[in-house]
Amino acid sequence: MNTTTQVVKDFKAKSILITREFNAPIDLVWRSFTESEILDQWWGPAPWRAETISQDFSVGGYWLYVMIGPENEKHFGRMNYLAINKPNSFELEDVFCDENGVPNRELPVSSGSNHFTTTPTGTRVEFKMSYATEEQLQQIVEMGFEEGITACLEQLNALIINSKI
Amino acid sequence: MRRDVFQAIADPTRRAIITLIALQAMTPNALAEHFDTTRQAVSKHLRILTECELVKQNFQGREIYYVLEAEKMKEVDKWLEQFRKIWETKFNQLDDVLTKLKNQKS
Numbered sequence: 037m038n039t040t041t042q043v044v045k046d047f048k049a050k051s052i053l054i055t056r057e058f059n060a061p062i063d064l065v066w067r068s069f070t071e072s073e074i075l076d077q078w079w080g081p082a083p084w085r086a087e088t089i090s091q092d093f094s095v096g097g098y099w100l101y102v103m104i105g106p107e108n109e110k111h112f113g114r115m116n117y118l119a120i121n122k123p124n125s126f127e128l129e130d131v132f133c134d135e136n137g138v139p140n141r142e143l144p145v146s147s148g149s150n151h152f153t154t155t156p157t158g159t160r161v162e163f164k165m166s167y168a169t170e171e172q173l174q175q176i177v178e179m180g181f182e183e184g185i186t187a188c189l190e191q192l193n194a195l196i197i198n199s200k201i
Numbered sequence: 202m203r204r205d206v207f208q209a210i211a212d213p214t215r216r217a218i219i220t221l222i223a224l225q226a227m228t229p230n231a232l233a234e235h236f237d238t239t240r241q242a243v244s245k246h247l248r249i250l251t252e253c254e255l256v257k258q259n260f261q262g263r264e265i266y267y268v269l270e271a272e273k274m275k276e277v278d279k280w281l282e283q284f285r286k287i288w289e290t291k292f293n294q295l296d297d298v299l300t301k302l303k304n305q306k307s
Contacts, residue, residue: 041289056292060299078294081287
């Protein structure tokens with residue numbers, strides 16, 4: 037089983053595809069991506085951690101969480117759920133927000149879709165993130181790496197989209 | 202204004218310019234023939250690319266040739282690698298969580 041994390045950029049489509057296989061059945065992997073109690077255990081890449089403020093996993097609902105850094109830095113993120121097709125896929129929107137979940141509309145929004153497929157040895161996850169316009173992409177690029185990573189990790193995707201000519 | 206390799210590649214025209222001069226050094230006039238925009242617009246992009254240190258000028262007689270600084274493009278690879286590592290860290294954490302969940306089930 038190949039558990040390398042693959043990242044493929046498609047700069048014309050302003051998107052990036054992350055693929056990874058897990059040695060677990062699809063129902064467990066689905067739960068790990070959709071239940072806040074489990075997300076809190078892995079969503080923040082060490083030394084960062086994620087902590088759920090609230091979650092409503094239904095179409096029109098959202099997950100409000102905070103990323104906490106090693107020096108107790110806090111950055112809030114909100115994942116809106118747009119479509120849910122259990123256990124095969126869900127569509128989302130990732131926005132910058134404040135501690136009350138109020139979106140910051142001046143910052144770019146990224147759209148994502150998560151696909152789960154059963155393989156002979158486990159489950160494959162394909163996570164695709166894309167940005168609406170070239171301008172949003174440019175905005176993310178201008179924000180730079182440091183701010184991008186601390187503000188919201190998902191937003192980093194855009195930095196990569198155009199990275200290879 | 203921010204001037205680095207990421208600023209340089211954020212614009213589609215600049216990406217096209219990079220692709221063209223990656224093949225061979227070109228003058229602004231030769232480059233402009235590949236675009237619908239004005240010669241001035243192309244010059245502006247070349248100025249930004251120069252400020253981002255992604256291209257450099259070579260003077261040959263009265264002509265200025267623009268040459269790609271290939272080394273600079275490697276910064277993008279580094280950036281991508283950092284991004285990939287972040288996801289790898291998250292997914293390795295998820296591996297541990299899944300193992301735990303599987304044990305709980307059985």
